[in-house]
Amino acid sequence: MRTLFVYPEFPKTFWSYEKILELVNRKVLLPPLGLATVAALLPQDWEMKLVDRNVREVSEAEWDWAELVVISGMIVQKDDMEKQISIAKSRGLLVAVGGPYASSTPDAPEIAKADFKVLDEGEITLPLFIEAIQRGDTSGRFSAEGDKPDVTGTPIPRFDLLQLDAYDSMSVQFSRGCPFNCEFCDIIVLYGRKPRTKTPEQLVAELQSLYDLGWRRSIFLVDDNFIGNKRNAKLLLPQIKAWQEERGYPFSFATEASVDLADDDEMMRMMHEARFESVFLGIETPDEASLETARKVQNTRNPLDAAVDRITANGIRVMAGFIIGFDGEKEGAGRRIVDFVTRTGIPAAMMGMLQALPNTALWHRLEKEGRLIQDKDAAKGVNQTNLLNFEPTRPIRDIANEYVEAFCALYEPNAYMDRVYSYYLKMGAPRWKGSTKLPTLTDLRALAIVIWRQGLKRNTRSRFWRYMIGMARSNPAMLEQFLVVLAHNEHFLEYRSIVQQEIRDQLESLPPEEPKSTRELQPV
Numbered sequence: 001m002r003t004l005f006v007y008p009e010f011p012k013t014f015w016s017y018e019k020i021l022e023l024v025n026r027k028v029l030l031p032p033l034g035l036a037t038v039a040a041l042l043p044q045d046w047e048m049k050l051v052d053r054n055v056r057e058v059s060e061a062e063w064d065w066a067e068l069v070v071i072s073g074m075i076v077q078k079d080d081m082e083k084q085i086s087i088a089k090s091r092g093l094l095v096a097v098g099g100p101y102a103s104s105t106p107d108a109p110e111i112a113k114a115d116f117k118v119l120d121e122g123e124i125t126l127p128l129f130i131e132a133i134q135r136g137d138t139s140g141r142f143s144a145e146g147d148k149p150d151v152t153g154t155p156i157p158r159f160d161l162l163q164l165d166a167y168d169s170m171s172v173q174f175s176r177g178c179p180f181n182c183e184f185c186d187i188i189v190l191y192g193r194k195p196r197t198k199t200p201e202q203l204v205a206e207l208q209s210l211y212d213l214g215w216r217r218s219i220f221l222v223d224d225n226f227i228g229n230k231r232n233a234k235l236l237l238p239q240i241k242a243w244q245e246e247r248g249y250p251f252s253f254a255t256e257a258s259v260d261l262a263d264d265d266e267m268m269r270m271m272h273e274a275r276f277e278s279v280f281l282g283i284e285t286p287d288e289a290s291l292e293t294a295r296k297v298q299n300t301r302n303p304l305d306a307a308v309d310r311i312t313a314n315g316i317r318v319m320a321g322f323i324i325g326f327d328g329e330k331e332g333a334g335r336r337i338v339d340f341v342t343r344t345g346i347p348a349a350m351m352g353m354l355q356a357l358p359n360t361a362l363w364h365r366l367e368k369e370g371r372l373i374q375d376k377d378a379a380k381g382v383n384q385t386n387l388l389n390f391e392p393t394r395p396i397r398d399i400a401n402e403y404v405e406a407f408c409a410l411y412e413p414n415a416y417m418d419r420v421y422s423y424y425l426k427m428g429a430p431r432w433k434g435s436t437k438l439p440t441l442t443d444l445r446a447l448a449i450v451i452w453r454q455g456l457k458r459n460t461r462s463r464f465w466r467y468m469i470g471m472a473r474s475n476p477a478m479l480e481q482f483l484v485v486l487a488h489n490e491h492f493l494e495y496r497s498i499v500q501q502e503i504r505d506q507l508e509s510l511p512p513e514e515p516k517s518t519r520e521l522q523p524v
């Protein structure tokens with residue numbers, strides 16, 4: 001079976017980092033790991049090609065060659081998903097869809113034309129799909145009916161199908177699921193609350209496969225909570241460390257984890273020694289009442305500032321997500337987020353307005369309360385420029401304006417530079433010893449551009465040089481990372497104007513808001 005995998009295009013988001021990617025001559029941040037895994041689960045005698053539409057278009061020759069088109073994507077990719085399904089159908093090809101969007105909304109109009117819906121986790125549903133294809137079926141819908149597969153038998157993803165030089169980072173996955181119960185989270189809906197992990201040997205074999213293909217840069221562990229199963233994460237980390245040591249630490253790692261990482265010194269040490277350089281934390285808000293409303297109680301147990309400081313002191317850079325628009329939220333939530341980020345120094349702070357994703361506990365509650373603005377099929381998903389998709393407990397304009405102000409304040413060039421500098425002064429120096437690598441021409445070109453823009457052209461110039469000298473004196477081992485993180489603001493700066501414009505346009509199209517006193521909504 002000649003199978004063409006098509007990964008739909010993403011809209012521009014905070015995390016798409018276009019301007020950084022331009023600097024380092026890459027097209028996309030991360031590869032479509034899900035499709036590469038699906039390819040490994042299908043019969044290996046099928047011929048396969050993979051096109052990531054974020055890298056390039058599907059060629060005429062590829063459409064002509066294909067017999068079966070497999071498309072997978074997330075909610076933010078749904079528009080292009082629909083377009084690619086239509087193109088494939090207009091050519092008379094069989095189309096199968098799967099992945100998070102299809103699994104959470106199998107009846108969504110964007111995927112209605114697909115012949116096969118292969119829902120949930122592929123380890124369970126792909127064998128049913130393969131049987132159907134081998135029987136000659138031309139349509140079908142396969143669901144895991146609530147079952148969650150053991151992932152210890154999942155094969156190494158077909159990394160060889162990817163155009164490796166287009167990506168800034170590669171991805172691997174160790175675990176699925178998270179033990180927590182945040183009200184807005186769709187991960188626990190899709191993957192459950194009992195984290196399932198691969199074996200250390202499996203994960204190390206994936207690293208080896210990437211290494212054998214020539215990969216030598218960063219790797220993102222896409223786990224939604226890498227420490228969801230702490231015992232298994234601690235069995236894995238020494239094996240990664242040993243593998244890295246033998247090869248001179250060729251990979252740096254990033255992942256996502258819950259804030260309780262800061263309570264586990266052993267885990268932080270092990271992560272650092274395996275060369276985990278950064279971790280994304282869902283901090284959401286410094287407002288304790290909002291965290292309780294969102295059932296994110298794990299973030300209320302210990303002071304969040306101290307948690308960020310502890311992780312940083314262990315040599316792991318914190319990235320964090322923040323949300324505005326929780327029920328019962330008090331005026332000034334945006335400002336409180338800016339103050340928290342400034343105090344802790346977190347360089348990359350992602351902000352968004354709360355979105356109710358289909359089938360989450362938040363979605364069901366708001367549906368019951370009659371507060372959803374869009375129906376399930378129209379849900380837009382997490383994007384930093386979407387207004388809330390439900391009626392909040394305070395005026396939507398106030399939330400949106402606070403959000404825009406906070407976003408702009410966070411990425412004001414001088415404020416950003418101050419924050420990154422204060423952060424890197426606190427950062428622990430690396431304890432792992434990698435082999436020395438000479439900078440490439442691309443690295444040197446990127447460095448020259450950052451120096452030109454931030455150190456000469458903009459009004460950040462005096463700070464830039466002062467901070468460079470300060471870093472060289474007080475934490476020289478972190479100078480390179482410091483410069484890389486300064487370069488990130490090339491993207492955030494541009495993204496500030498996108499956020500401002502898109503939110504303004506959406507606010508203008510809203511109907512006039514009722515006076516607060518006539519509204520019946522009460523905080524929960």
Ligand code: SF4
Pocket residue numbers: 178179180181182185186187188224225258282
């Ligand atoms: S900690 Fe993160 S992954 Fe886990 S339930 Fe909460 S939001 Fe979801």
